[in-house]
Amino acid sequence: MSATTTGTAAPEPLSPTTGETVAEVARRNRLGIWLIIVSCSTGTVALLVAYSYLWSLNVSSGWAPTAGQANWADDWPFWAIALGMVLATVLLWRSWRVMQAGKSGASVALAGLASLIFLVCFIGQILQIATFPFGPQDGAYASATLWLALANCIWLSLAMFLATAVMNRARLGRIAPDNASQIQFIAMFATYLCVAALLGAVFTLTMKASPNQSSPPFGTFQN
Amino acid sequence: MSDTAVIYEQKHVPQPRQVGKPGGFLHRTNFVTAVVSGIVLAAIFYFITGAIVQKVTGGGQQNNLSLPDGLQQQITMMYIGWIIGFMAGIGAFAGPIRWMLGHDLTHADAEYMSGKDMGRKKFWKYTTDHKVVGIQYLIVALILFGLGGLLAMLIRTELGVTWAEVFNPNFYNSLIGTHGIVMIIAMIIAVTGPLGNFIVPIMCGARDMAFPRLNALSLWLLVAAIPPLVSNLLMGGIRDGWTVYQPLADQAPVGMIGYQICIIVFAFSTGIASVNLITTVVTMRARGMTWSRVPIFVYGVVGSSIMGLIWFPMFQYSQILALSDRMLQTSFYTPASGGSVWLYENLFWLLGHPEVYVIVIPATAALLEIMPVFLRKPLFSYKLAIAGIFGIVGLSAVVWVHHMYMTGWAPSSNYPFMMSTEMISIPFSFLLLVMLGTMWRGKPWMKLPMMAVYAVIWNKVIGGITGVYLSDTPVDQYMHGSMFVVAHFHFMLMGAGLFGAMGAIAYWFPKMTNRYLDELIGAIGFWTAFVGFQVTFFAMFVAGLQGMPRRVLQFDQAFNIANWISTIGAYVIGIGMLIFLYAMITSWRSGKLAPGNPWGAHTLEAQTETPVPHENFPVLPVVTSDPYGFGVPDPYELLDSAELQAKEGVSKVGAS
Numbered sequence: 001m002s003a004t005t006t007g008t009a010a011p012e013p014l015s016p017t018t019g020e021t022v023a024e025v026a027r028r029n030r031l032g033i034w035l036i037i038v039s040c041s042t043g044t045v046a047l048l049v050a051y052s053y054l055w056s057l058n059v060s061s062g063w064a065p066t067a068g069q070a071n072w073a074d075d076w077p078f079w080a081i082a083l084g085m086v087l088a089t090v091l092l093w094r095s096w097r098v099m100q101a102g103k104s105g106a107s108v109a110l111a112g113l114a115s116l117i118f119l120v121c122f123i124g125q126i127l128q129i130a131t132f133p134f135g136p137q138d139g140a141y142a143s144a145t146l147w148l149a150l151a152n153c154i155w156l157s158l159a160m161f162l163a164t165a166v167m168n169r170a171r172l173g174r175i176a177p178d179n180a181s182q183i184q185f186i187a188m189f190a191t192y193l194c195v196a197a198l199l200g201a202v203f204t205l206t207m208k209a210s211p212n213q214s215s216p217p218f219g220t221f222q223n
Numbered sequence: 224m225s226d227t228a229v230i231y232e233q234k235h236v237p238q239p240r241q242v243g244k245p246g247g248f249l250h251r252t253n254f255v256t257a258v259v260s261g262i263v264l265a266a267i268f269y270f271i272t273g274a275i276v277q278k279v280t281g282g283g284q285q286n287n288l289s290l291p292d293g294l295q296q297q298i299t300m301m302y303i304g305w306i307i308g309f310m311a312g313i314g315a316f317a318g319p320i321r322w323m324l325g326h327d328l329t330h331a332d333a334e335y336m337s338g339k340d341m342g343r344k345k346f347w348k349y350t351t352d353h354k355v356v357g358i359q360y361l362i363v364a365l366i367l368f369g370l371g372g373l374l375a376m377l378i379r380t381e382l383g384v385t386w387a388e389v390f391n392p393n394f395y396n397s398l399i400g401t402h403g404i405v406m407i408i409a410m411i412i413a414v415t416g417p418l419g420n421f422i423v424p425i426m427c428g429a430r431d432m433a434f435p436r437l438n439a440l441s442l443w444l445l446v447a448a449i450p451p452l453v454s455n456l457l458m459g460g461i462r463d464g465w466t467v468y469q470p471l472a473d474q475a476p477v478g479m480i481g482y483q484i485c486i487i488v489f490a491f492s493t494g495i496a497s498v499n500l501i502t503t504v505v506t507m508r509a510r511g512m513t514w515s516r517v518p519i520f521v522y523g524v525v526g527s528s529i530m531g532l533i534w535f536p537m538f539q540y541s542q543i544l545a546l547s548d549r550m551l552q553t554s555f556y557t558p559a560s561g562g563s564v565w566l567y568e569n570l571f572w573l574l575g576h577p578e579v580y581v582i583v584i585p586a587t588a589a590l591l592e593i594m595p596v597f598l599r600k601p602l603f604s605y606k607l608a609i610a611g612i613f614g615i616v617g618l619s620a621v622v623w624v625h626h627m628y629m630t631g632w633a634p635s636s637n638y639p640f641m642m643s644t645e646m647i648s649i650p651f652s653f654l655l656l657v658m659l660g661t662m663w664r665g666k667p668w669m670k671l672p673m674m675a676v677y678a679v680i681w682n683k684v685i686g687g688i689t690g691v692y693l694s695d696t697p698v699d700q701y702m703h704g705s706m707f708v709v710a711h712f713h714f715m716l717m718g719a720g721l722f723g724a725m726g727a728i729a730y731w732f733p734k735m736t737n738r739y740l741d742e743l744i745g746a747i748g749f750w751t752a753f754v755g756f757q758v759t760f761f762a763m764f765v766a767g768l769q770g771m772p773r774r775v776l777q778f779d780q781a782f783n784i785a786n787w788i789s790t791i792g793a794y795v796i797g798i799g800m801l802i803f804l805y806a807m808i809t810s811w812r813s814g815k816l817a818p819g820n821p822w823g824a825h826t827l828e829a830q831t832e833t834p835v836p837h838e839n840f841p842v843l844p845v846v847t848s849d850p851y852g853f854g855v856p857d858p859y860e861l862l863d864s865a866e867l868q869a870k871e872g873v874s875k876v877g878a879s
Contacts, residue, residue: 016238017333018430019230028433028506035498039532046540046570050555053566062554062561136551140561143553147544165323172325174239218558 013178026181033185037192044196047147051203054140058210060217065134065142072208073145077128078201081121081152085159085197088117089190092163096183099175108170111183114190115163122156125149141208148200155193162186228330231430232842239327246335247321249314254347257312261447264308269301295549298458298477302451302484309447314349318436337435339837349443351435354835356442357421358735361728363446364416365804367409368721370453372800374402379759379793382786385778395776397460397478404452404465404482408489410716411531411578412445413724414585419500419524422731425828425835426518428509428844433502437495444492452485454478464774466575469556469567473548480549483542490539497528497535509827511846518826518850519608523588526612530577530584530619538574541567565632572623580619582716584612586723587654587683590676593730594661596824597673601851603660607653614650622647628696629703637696644694651687655680670822671745675726678753682718686711689764707767710760718756725749725803732810733817737834741814744806752799758792826850 013022055063065071095110129149134142166183169175175182226238244250276293310316321328328336337352338345345355346362378398381389390398424432432438455461459476472479504525508517544555545567554560556567588608595602602608624633624640658680667673689711692698702708729749732740766785771778778786820829825848831840 014234014236016228016236017328017330019232019234019236019330024506028502031506032434032498032502035501035532036494039494039498039536042533043536043540046537049570050540050544050566053569054555054561054563057563059558059561059563062559136547136553137560140554143544143547143555143562146551146553147547161319161323168323169325174325174327 022179026179029181029185030188033188037189040192041196044151044199047144047151048199048203051144051148052207054144055207055210056212058212058215059140061213061215062139063141063210065138071133071138072141073128073132073134073204075201075205077124078197078204081124081128082194082197082201084117084121084124085156085190085194088114088121088159088163089187089194091117092166092183092187092190095166095170096180096187099170099180099183100177102177104170104173104176107175107180107183108167111163111167111170115160115167118156118160118163122153122160125153125156129153145204148204152197152200155196159190159193162189230330231838236330238329238331241329241331242321242326245329245331247326247332248317249336249349252312252314252317252349253344254313257309257443257447260312261305261309264311265301265305268304269297272297272300295477295480298480299484299546299550302480305451306447306484306488310443313443315440315443317349333435336439337431337837349439351431351439352837353420353424353432353435353438354735356432356438357417357419359442360412360416360420360445361735363442363449364409364413365807367405367412367449368800369804371402371406371409372797374398374405375793376797378402379790381776382778383790384787385780385783388776390776392776393462394456394460396462396464396774397456399774400461400464400467400482401452401456402465404461404485406716407465407578407582408445408449408452408485410582410720410724411493413582413721414589414727415496415500415524415527415531415581416442417735418520418589418727418731419496419528419585421735422828423500423521423524424503424507425734425831425839426521426826427504427507428512428827428840428846429503429507430838430840430843432499433507434499437499441492441496441499444488444495448485448488448492451481451488453481455481466571467545468571469545469548469562469564470558472545473556480546483546483549486542487539487546490535490542493531493535497532500524500528501532509844509846512827515605516846516849518592519602519605519612520585520588520592522609522612523585523591526588526616527581527585529616530581534574534577534619537570538578541570541574544570565627565630568627568630568632569623572626576623576626577619579712579715580615582720583683583723584615586720586727587679588612589727589730590679590723591654591657591661592826593672593726594658594676595851595853596730596822597668597670597676598661598665599668599853600661600665601853603657603663605657605849605851608657611650611653611657614653615647618643618647618650625694625699628699641694641696645691648687648691651683655683655687670729671740671742671749672726672730672822674746674749675722675729678749679719679723679726682714682722682756686714686718690715702767704772705767706763706771706773709773710763710767713756713760713763718760722749722753722756728807730822731828732807733821734828734833734835736811736814737817738810738814739817739821741806741810744809745803748799748802748804748806750799751802752796755792755795755797755799759789759796760792762786762789762792824850825852 014020015022015025018025091110091114095107095114098110099107129146132142132146136142136146163186166175166186169182226241227235228238230236273293276296280293336350338348338350338355345352346359350356377390378395381387381395420432420438455478458478458481460478461467461482462475463471467479467482504517504521544553547553548556548562554562556562556564558564591602591608621643622640624636625644628637658676689707693702693708693711729740729745732738762785766782766789769782769785771782771785817833819832822829827844827846830844
């Protein structure tokens, strides 16, 4: 490969660590976020596959939370939490837009509000898990539902951290119209979290009683 | 932003306020602080969890594994404490916290973190420079290979003759499981770890990876994940093979928790590394490096990273859910309460099979990179090689079920998956054809890297053909779970993967260490290991064809000869590998100094000097041609000669 060397005249603003243009760094970060979303999506798919797979098989008639009288989880908390996350995400997107327009004060306020809503959702998610009408050991539905909720809990704690960081950095002037894409990336990731939460809500709403009611017992595999 | 820093090409860049001295908290962190804080936090988590469990249960209860109640939770929390403590002690959390607090890095901070002017100390710290991370990966891979190889020797010692009973059967099973997963991890990082990190950014003409801090994070997560895995041998072991099928894993001793924690953390590490590598290649290539000028090794690393990115989370969740079954008594894999062991097998093999390609593709691509250099010929059908790599990446998504033919899961799916598995041999053949086409009528410069090409072609053909047998459902009915399968996958993973990695390391060793690898001693080690490998695994094919099952301690006398030969072969491999390792260590310390371009390659990493400057290139390069233009006159040479002719013309005219 033949190569020559040359210098590049970079326009402002520049990254303080690498000297590249902020737009160039943003382009790189955008792809990074997309790839992280792809990877996280596969994990979400694994959970949804586990849910639907066990629902469809109803192995040893062990899908429903308790034999005979099923105690399904209430649907509304899933939706309430998911809608809260959607609202917080919309606020983050808005925060990005107003930062681009140069209104940093409004951007800080919107990011702060988003962080607060994520916190409320997080507390709601903890409460939902604490008040499930079943324990983790009450069959496959209980296991799969619990983990959809736990995963949401982990995501929400991450979202809180990110939204709080956005608020703080915008407040300190570290995020300015020039590098507002930092908020956009957080909003992109939060959008993925919303999709994951909504899918969880859809699955738990639409897949309750298993279609397979004549499953043979598989035994315990214990010696 | 008040101050400015001079960056690279004399560019004055405004800097944020410097908080403290450059590097800040990272001045106080290194490997020792990481280990100490890991151990301390592990102990704290262990005792606090014990106290909580004691409080909740009142103590004295036993669970269905006859373990003291709460021990599993204590062990799990201990490992989690270790991981968090280790990562905190190495300084991994400093970046995110600084970012949240708004203390942006200055150029001086970034330089400190990249280990500039730090000497050897940088190898023990959370260093972000991709070259340091590459060397760190190499060391970690060598340690893992050493451990896995030692376990292999112990296994073969036990199998030398039947009824030898060198080890307790449970411990023997643990050796098998630990050997398997340690080697799988070592193989996954063998090429993409050291070379993906050290070579790929330079090959692309970049100054570093896209996300240098994530690069350090991926390395240290891997380091943190290893102790839990290895500690399993002290806690009852992994007795269920590297696949740790359910429900055996659910009933296994607490050593299994070490495996599960290791995989969960390792999957994070791999995912982060994959994001970093792909982003680097896509967004940081030198000017002029169009997709048709990207070196084939870079394509191989990207293909491998794509598979790691997509499929590793499946493996990770298979272990998260398994751990949940143990810790929280959920029932994902417990059939008595609605779980399914097939769910585990599906999630596991969704990565478990693509992982073979994660290992083999970069090693093969490295050899494709090597061949034009040592044959002084262009790479035959560059585009076919790219099609082969991405054909494998695509088809890897639809082959996992061939591991489950005999489990009884969805028998009607066996034939479609048989077809898809056989189809994947087509893109594999593309790569082989490119190799053969490049070699056609070439005159090889027979150095160690080129020797690896011949070894790998042989191994790959054997591994590939036996793989086609095993992908056929009717044949698999007889061969599954036998030593034939073991020999087959060793031909692919070790034969193609490890021997390819050895060739690749030999090729880029001068660039990484500034010294040539000792050609004679290296070749002796390489070919000794190769001969031992053939003896070991051909004998294993025979044992398998005779009907010997895998993962057994005692076997029929009829298999004695094959096993005896196989064990001798294994010792020969061990000797060969030790010789190769000796060549690496002595060459690294006092080998012959290498120039910047020791093999006369055309790729960018060969155009920069050795040792590679801290910023890789004094000024960023611009690419003007493809990397395999051997036999084609260099445009600059043409330019030079044209100028020369012109000058000569002028002087002749002047003279006349």
